[in-house]
Amino acid sequence: MNIHKPSKDSRDRVSVSTLLWVCSVREENEKWVNVEIVEGCKRTVYSLDKREGEYVRFENSWHLLRSAEEFKQLIDKAKNKELYLFSNELAVSVSDMPTLDKVSIQQFIAVDKT
DSSP, X not given: OOOOOOOOOSEEEEEXXXXXXXXXXXXXXXXXXXXXXXXXXXXXXXXETTOOSOEEEETTEEEEOBOHHHHHHHHHHHHTTSSEEEETTTTEETTBGGGGGGSOOOEEEEEXXX
């Protein structure tokens, strides 16, 4: 009798999930100039073969999980008017600076980079 065994795929599970922000990013001259916090979500964190860093799957694509420290730097740049950061979902915008303090510092992914 043959026993079927599941085959390994190319993902190594880190076995942890994390809360994160999903951000849409617009670039000019390889510099982020516009960041929209689209939504918050919870995803499982993976390490992928032949890629450095940790990744999450969002809308059928793999995205690099970026650090909470990098997100804090985005908030700081927005406060210094070095980039435009907003969220229609959270009612947050650089045009109303106190609202930026209401956004929790979390890990994030950058989607829809243009």
